[in-house]
Amino acid sequence: MLTGTVRRAQGGLYEVETPDGVIEAVLRGRLKREQRTGEKVVVGDRVDVQRESTGEEEAWTIENVHERTTVLARKAPGKAPRPKAIVANVDQVLVVFAAAKPDPHLRMLDRFLVIAESSDIAPLIIVNKVDLIGIxxxxxxxxxxxxxxxxxxxxxxxxxxxxxxxxxxLCGRLSALTGPSGVGKSSLLNAVQPGLGLRVSAISEAVNKGRHTTVTAQLIPLECGGWVADTPGLRELGLWEIDRDQLHFYFPEFENLLDDCRYPGCTHTHEPGCAVRAAVDAGHIHPGRYDSYRRMYAGEQEEGGWDG
Incomplete structure (x- = not known):
C-alpha cells in the first residue's frame, strides 16, 4: 500500500504521484458505490493505492481517499442540483481573467472569489493580457x-x-489556476516554467471567447517546489452550498461595516440604516461589487437558482 497525490484524472484512470514514482490506478469498486460530496476522486486528492497481481499482469487500485482539507467546487452544469469538485487540498487559488480578448466578466470574477472565500482558500487575482490595453x-x-x-x-x-x-x-505551495476560457492560463504556466509545452489556442474573433485548451485538470510539479493545478476554462459558474445568510462574510469590503447596520440580521438589500448600502452610496464600496452581492443573494445563478 502506498499513499500518493492524484495528478490527473480522466476516463476512470488516475495518475498518482507516490514515493515510488508515478503510477496509474483505477478506483476500487466499493469506492465507486460510496456516496461522497462531489466527485469521488479529483486532482489534488490524497489516496491510498495498492498493487494487485492477476497472472502475469499487475494493476494498481485506489483503496481509500483521504479527508480533504479544502475543495474548490461549483454547481455542476445542467438542471440536476449537484456539486462538481474542481480540485482538492489546495493552499491558494489564482483566478485568471484577461484585460481584453475576452473582455473581463467581473460578475463571474466575483463568483470565483466567493467560492474561494467560502472554501477557506486564499484567492489571488491575475489580470493577464494587459499589453493589449496598457497597464x-x-x-x-x-x-x-x-x-x-x-x-x-x-x-x-x-x-x-x-x-x-x-x-x-506559486513556489512552495499547492495552487489551483482557474478562470474563464481563453484568458491565457496555460500560456502563463508555459511562461512561468518554460518547457511545459501546455497546449494553447487563439481567441475566436467571432465570439470573443476562448476555446477549451485544457480539457481536464492536471497537477503540474514546479521546479521551484510546489504544485499547480491547471484547470479547464469555465464559461458558467454556479454557486454550491453557500448559505445566503453568510454571503456578506465573503465580501471582505463589507467586513468592518456589518456591526454598524441598524437591524440585526440585515440582508444589506433593502433595510433602512444599512451601513453597507450607505458605504455604496458614499463611494466606499464599488457599485459593481454590491450589484454582484445583490444578484447572488437574490439567487440569480448563471445556471439558475440558489443552491444554499
Whole structure:
C-alpha cells in the first residue's frame, strides 16, 4: 500500500504521484458505490493505492481517499442540483481573467472569489493580457478589487510582464489556476516554467471567447517546489452550498461595516440604516461589487437558482 497525490484524472484512470514514482490506478469498486460530496476522486486528492497481481499482469487500485482539507467546487452544469469538485487540498487559488480578448466578466470574477472565500482558500487575482490595453487601463478596471483587500497581479504572458512575480507566488505551495476560457492560463504556466509545452489556442474573433485548451485538470510539479493545478476554462459558474445568510462574510469590503447596520440580521438589500448600502452610496464600496452581492443573494445563478 502506498499513499500518493492524484495528478490527473480522466476516463476512470488516475495518475498518482507516490514515493515510488508515478503510477496509474483505477478506483476500487466499493469506492465507486460510496456516496461522497462531489466527485469521488479529483486532482489534488490524497489516496491510498495498492498493487494487485492477476497472472502475469499487475494493476494498481485506489483503496481509500483521504479527508480533504479544502475543495474548490461549483454547481455542476445542467438542471440536476449537484456539486462538481474542481480540485482538492489546495493552499491558494489564482483566478485568471484577461484585460481584453475576452473582455473581463467581473460578475463571474466575483463568483470565483466567493467560492474561494467560502472554501477557506486564499484567492489571488491575475489580470493577464494587459499589453493589449496598457497597464493603466487594466488597473482602472480592477483597482476596486485591490481596494477591497485582494492581491492583484498584472501579467502579459507573451511579453513576460509579471511572470516572475507570479512564479514566486506559486513556489512552495499547492495552487489551483482557474478562470474563464481563453484568458491565457496555460500560456502563463508555459511562461512561468518554460518547457511545459501546455497546449494553447487563439481567441475566436467571432465570439470573443476562448476555446477549451485544457480539457481536464492536471497537477503540474514546479521546479521551484510546489504544485499547480491547471484547470479547464469555465464559461458558467454556479454557486454550491453557500448559505445566503453568510454571503456578506465573503465580501471582505463589507467586513468592518456589518456591526454598524441598524437591524440585526440585515440582508444589506433593502433595510433602512444599512451601513453597507450607505458605504455604496458614499463611494466606499464599488457599485459593481454590491450589484454582484445583490444578484447572488437574490439567487440569480448563471445556471439558475440558489443552491444554499
Amino acid at each position: 493603466d487601463a487594466a488597473r482602472a478596471i480592477f483597482a476596486h478589487y485591490e481596494r477591497a483587500g485582494y492581491t492583484v497581479m498584472y501579467t502579459a504572458a507573451k511579453a513576460g510582464l509579471g511572470v516572475a512575480e507570479m512564479g514566486e507566488a
